[in-house]
Amino acid sequence: xxxxxxxxxxxxxxxxxxxxxxxxxxxxxxxxxxxxxxxxxxxxxxxxxxxxxxxxxxxxxxxxxxxxxxxxxxxxxxxxxxxxxxxxxxxxxxx
Amino acid sequence: xxxxxxxxxxxxxxxxxxxxxxxxxxxxxxxxxxxxxxxxxxxxxxxxxxxxxxxxxxxxxxxxxxxxxxxxxxxxxxxxxxxxxxxxxxxxxxxxxxxxxxxxxxxxxxxxxxxxxxxxxxxxxxxxxxxxxxxxxxxxxxxxxxxxxxxxxxxxxxxxxxxxxxxxxxxxxxxxxxxxxxxxxxxxxxxxxxxxxxxxxxxxxxxxxxxxxxxxxxxxxxxxxxxxxxxxxxxxxxxxxxxxxxxxxxxxxxxxxxxxxxxxxxxxxxxxxxxxxxxxxxxxxxxxxxxxxxxxxxxxxxxxxxxxxxxxxxxxxxxxxxxxxxxxxxxxxxxxxxxxxxxxxxxxxxxxxxxxxxxxxxxxxxxxxxxxxxxxxxxxxxxxxxxxxxxxxxxxxxxxxxxxxxxxxxxxxxxxxxxxxxxxxxxxxxxxxxxxxxxxxxxxxxxxxxxxxxxxxxxxxxxxxxxxxxxxxxxxxxxxxxxxxxxxxxx
Numbered sequence: 001x002x003x004x005x006x007x008x009x010x011x012x013x014x015x016x017x018x019x020x021x022x023x024x025x026x027x028x029x030x031x032x033x034x035x036x037x038x039x040x041x042x043x044x045x046x047x048x049x050x051x052x053x054x055x056x057x058x059x060x061x062x063x064x065x066x067x068x069x070x071x072x073x074x075x076x077x078x079x080x081x082x083x084x085x086x087x088x089x090x091x092x093x094x095x
Numbered sequence: 096x097x098x099x100x101x102x103x104x105x106x107x108x109x110x111x112x113x114x115x116x117x118x119x120x121x122x123x124x125x126x127x128x129x130x131x132x133x134x135x136x137x138x139x140x141x142x143x144x145x146x147x148x149x150x151x152x153x154x155x156x157x158x159x160x161x162x163x164x165x166x167x168x169x170x171x172x173x174x175x176x177x178x179x180x181x182x183x184x185x186x187x188x189x190x191x192x193x194x195x196x197x198x199x200x201x202x203x204x205x206x207x208x209x210x211x212x213x214x215x216x217x218x219x220x221x222x223x224x225x226x227x228x229x230x231x232x233x234x235x236x237x238x239x240x241x242x243x244x245x246x247x248x249x250x251x252x253x254x255x256x257x258x259x260x261x262x263x264x265x266x267x268x269x270x271x272x273x274x275x276x277x278x279x280x281x282x283x284x285x286x287x288x289x290x291x292x293x294x295x296x297x298x299x300x301x302x303x304x305x306x307x308x309x310x311x312x313x314x315x316x317x318x319x320x321x322x323x324x325x326x327x328x329x330x331x332x333x334x335x336x337x338x339x340x341x342x343x344x345x346x347x348x349x350x351x352x353x354x355x356x357x358x359x360x361x362x363x364x365x366x367x368x369x370x371x372x373x374x375x376x377x378x379x380x381x382x383x384x385x386x387x388x389x390x391x392x393x394x395x396x397x398x399x400x401x402x403x404x405x406x407x408x409x410x411x412x413x414x415x416x417x418x419x420x421x422x423x424x425x426x427x428x429x430x431x432x433x434x435x436x437x438x439x440x441x442x443x444x445x446x447x448x449x450x451x452x453x454x455x456x457x458x459x460x461x462x463x464x465x466x467x468x469x470x471x472x473x474x475x476x477x478x479x480x481x482x483x484x485x486x487x488x489x490x491x492x493x494x495x496x497x498x499x500x501x502x503x504x505x506x507x508x509x510x511x512x513x514x515x516x517x518x519x520x521x522x523x524x525x526x527x528x529x530x531x532x533x534x535x536x537x538x539x540x541x542x543x544x545x546x547x548x549x550x551x552x553x554x555x556x557x558x559x560x561x562x563x564x565x566x567x568x569x570x571x572x573x574x575x576x577x578x579x580x581x582x583x584x585x586x
Binding site for chain 1: 197198199201294295308309334337338340341400403405406407409410417421424425426427428429430431435436437438439440441442443444446447448450452455456458459460462463464466472473475476477478479480481482483485516517518521531532533534535558
């Protein structure tokens, strides 16, 4: 099956990706090929098969609920595009 | 000190370690020689995103001092380079992406930290497919890496910079990561040794995540012995990675002496079907004969669902990547677009400008297979098929110790040759992806030539059987010299 331009625009919005007009046809073409390729999985009988989320049969390890990290905010925020008083700045969300 | 007759760049880690112990040369001399060599060849190879010359010299001097006072760690003075998706404190960590082209990590990945503590000297960060998504190194924002065997060819990917640097004798060893073959395939295409350990054997802390249930850190070296030496340092429980496994770390170097006599080697018939380059098939069959002559037993094994591994992977890996890459939003770190109108515009344009075409395709594929109405049909279905593929391997390892076959269907291919169709590129990993889906360890070692180009033999073992595959690889390298063949112009 082939994806439509509208479907691809919708997926791009869900993924928070702006696509340029110049790249959209290529994305539609290549995503359609990928979806067609993985569609062959539909023919495999899997009624009694449990889904596998992880390669090892392990349970989540838990740690004590204690303080483990030190305050490294200033160090970490050296990589931040825009901060003020230790906060992360973004465009206004609520008017 | 300073015997100028020794070509330092040709030495393996084991040989360097001996030379440093004997006082034949210092870590500083070795580091200077390799930094010179990087400078000579980098214009052709493009194997590095960052060369850390000052840091390397500093670490080398410290290593020499520590040796003098009798405090040499197990990797004292040994040169290493890290794939640019391992976080390195105070050093650019880009993941081959524009969105991280200004990111200086505030901390070290566990793999990096353990190697540094053991005395290793970091010379730089290697080029790679963007976010490790690619099999040719062409998706890097920093341009493709070239193959030392022929500059018009790709070294494979995604750990292509690591593989090219080791093959070109620029450095003796490099770290890599393997989500679907990203260590083993470039190792095969460059004539190097590439080890992907069992999922959970090595901590993923500080490795930029691509597909969290598949990613694993490993190494590219010029011998199985060197890979064993490094794995011993990298492996083991890390409280900072909840999927790292609390399993004893054996002495991998000591385990290398185990003979192949009596080893049961499984051969998967489908891996020799059409699609495999005839010259690659011939080299691999010849390698199997060598192992048989040494007393290994070759047995047919059936992996009835293995043909489904590529489509399964291309649902599971994009699904996990679409979730993992949501952290790159222009808010906390990395690149941010200019003058965003609002928050949605900030996200969409930051990501649209920051990610390359292949990363966008995978994020969108993942978003699609996880979206309402498609989750059961694609993602859940793929997880079930993954169970079938994994069960096939478990059954096979009831009757064999190791599964052997080709690493890659073809030798190195031309840069640009496979980039027009994503499926053609994805099928490069047809023999390697199964081990990732099942979480198994695998190694690729050079086993012959297809014309002028190296061919890789892949050995896959049961969970936590790195000792077996390393021993088999090492024994093969004692019987043959394919791992010593050097690309022309890099002797």
